[in-house]
Amino acid sequence: MSYSTTQMINTSSPLNEVDEECKAEYIDLYKFYAAVMIVIFILALPLNASVLHLFIFKLRFWKSNTNNIFLFNLVLADILLLFCLPIKAYNYIKGERRSTNDTVCKGMLFMLFLNRGASIAFLAVTSIDRYFNVVHPGRKNLLRALKKSPQISIVIWLLLLPLTIPTMLKNFDCCNSYDANSTSREELVDSMREAVFFSQIVIPFFILVYCTVHIVNRLRKKTVGDRTKLRRAVFLVTSVMVVFSLCFLPCTIARVVLLISRVQLWSKSSQQKAAAAFDGLMVLSYLDCLLDPLVYCFCSTKFKGLYLSTYFPFLLKGDHVPVESSTGNTQPRRNNVI
Template sequence: MANTSETPLYQLIEDCEVTHEKLYKFYAAVIIIIFILALPLNASVLHLFIFKLKFWKSNTNNVFLFNLVLADILLLICLPIKAHNFIKGERRSPNDAVCKAMLFMLFLNRGASIAFLTVTSIDRYFNVVHPGRKNLLKVLKKSPYISIVIWVLLLPLTIPTMLKNFDCCNSHKTHKDEPSADALIQDVVDSLREAVFFSQIIIPFVILVYCTVRIVNRLRKKTVGDKTKLKRATFLVMTVMVVFSLCFLPCTLARMILLIARVQEWRPIFQDKATVAFDGLMVLSYMDCLLDPLVYCFCSTKFKGLYLSSYFPFLFKESQMPIDTSSGQPASKPARNTVI
C-alpha cells in the first residue's frame, strides 16, 4: 500500500490506492455485514427453490427468481475479497487475474440481477394489463432455456468491464502528449464500455417505470372483481423499483459525475471526492442481495408462506401450513397453535 502522506493525491487516484484509509475500512465493515447477513439468507432461499418448490417443475416465475438467487450468490463470492482489498488500502486486487475475475463476477451479477428483475416485472405487466393477449415473452417463458439465453447474452456485455482502468475509474485518462492512434483507440474503447455500463441501468429503469405506471393505472380503473392479483402485481413492481432505485441508480449517477470530473480535468481533490463517493455507492449497490428476497415474497404466492413455515414454523397453525410442493405434505410441523 502506498504511503498516503507522501504520495501525491493525483498519483494515488491513478494507482488505485485509497486516499481515506478510515473511510475505506468503514466500507469494508459494511461489506462484511452485508456478507454475514446475505449468505444464510440466500442459502436458505436457494434450498427452498431446489428442495421445496422444485423450481424446474413449477411456473416460470420461479425459474426467473432462482436465477436471481444465483446472481446474488455470484456477488457474495466477491464480497470478502473486496473487503480485504479495502482494508489493505487497495481499491482493487493487485493480482491481475483476481482483479479481472472479480470484475467479471461483480458485473455479471449486476447484469443478471437487473435482467431478471426486469423480465419478472415485464411478465407481471403482461399478466395484469394484457391478460388475454399473446406476446413474445409468454411464448418464450414456456421454455426453460430462456434463462440460459439471458446468461449467454450477458457475457458480451460483461467482458468489456474486465479492465483495471474500469475498476479504478480511470476511463478517459488525460494524455499529456499529442493524441496518438493508441490514445484515440483507448478513448473509443472507454466510451463504448461506459455506454454499456449506463445502458444496463437506464434502459431497464425506463421499462420498470413504464410497467409500474401501467399496472397502477390498471388497478385504479378496475372497479369490480377481485383486486388481489392487481394489488400483488403493484407491490411487486414497486418493490422492484425500490430495489433498483436504491441499489443501482445512485452508483450510476456517481459514475457519471466521476467521468465528467475526469474528462473536464477537475482538480485532484474534487476527483478524489467523486471517486470516494462512487466507491461508497458501489458498496450500497451490494445491498441488492439482501433486498431481492422482498421481490420473491411479492412475486410468488407460495414463497413467503413456505419460507416462514420451513424456517419459522412456530408462526403458523397446522391448518395454515403451506403445502410442500415436493411431497404434497405441510412444509413442517408447527411448534405452537397461534399465528403471530
C-alpha cells in the same frame, strides 16, 4: 549501496504506480464501506441460499409454468455476486480500491459485471412478464411461451458474457477512463466499457418504469377481486421500482460525476472525493442482493408460508398457512400473487 537502492526503486515503481492509481485516500471511510459489505454478505448469503434451496428442492422451478424460473436465476445471480464482497472488503481494509493482482482484479470485474448484469436482466424480464400478465392477460406473447422453458435463462446468461469483455480490457474499478494521454483506441475501449455500465442500468430502469406505471394503473382500475390482494400487488410492483432506484441510480449518477471530474481535470482532491462517493454508492448497490429475495419472494403469501414452514415452523403458532407443494400448487387452496 546507491546502485541497490536505485535498482530497488526502479523495480518497485510499476507496483507503486498501480497502488497510487487505486489508492483509497480516506482509509477510515473505506473501512466503513468494508464493514457494510461484510454485514450485507453475512445477512444476504444465508437468505439467498435458503431461498435457492426452496426453488430447487421444494418448488422444482424447472417444472413450473410460473415466473419461478426467472426468480431462481435472479437469486442465483445475487448469490454469485455475494462471493465477490469479502474480496472487495479485504481490499478496502488494506486501503486499496481494487486488488493489485491483475488476475484477481480482472476476475472480480468479470464476476461483478456478469452477475450484476444478470441480476438486473432477470429483474427486468420478471417485470415484463408481470406486465403482460396484468395489463394484457389474454394476449399471446413470446415471453410467455419462452418462460416455460429453462433454455431462455441460459440464453440470457450467454448474451451477458460478451458484455463483460470491455471491462476486462482496461481497469474499471479506479475509473481511468478518458485519461488525458489516452490514444484513440483506448478512448474507444473506454467508451465501450462505460456504455456497458450505463446501459445495464438505464435501459432496465426505463423498462421498469414503463411496466410499473401501467401495472399500477391497471390494478387501480380493477373493481372485481379482493381489494387486499390488489393493494398488495400495487405495493409489490412499487417496491420493486423503489428498490431498483435506491440501489442502482445513485451509483450511476456518481459515475457520471466521476467521469466528468476526470475529463475536465478537476483538482486531485475533488477527484478523490468523487471516487470515494462512487465507491460508497457502489457498495449501496450490493444491498440489492439482500432486498431482492424480500421483495420478490416474501411478498408472495404462499412462498412466505412455504419458507416459514420449512425453516421456522415454530413461528406459525398453529396458524394454517398455505404451503406450496413440489409441483408448485398450493394446498389446500390456491393463492396466487402478481
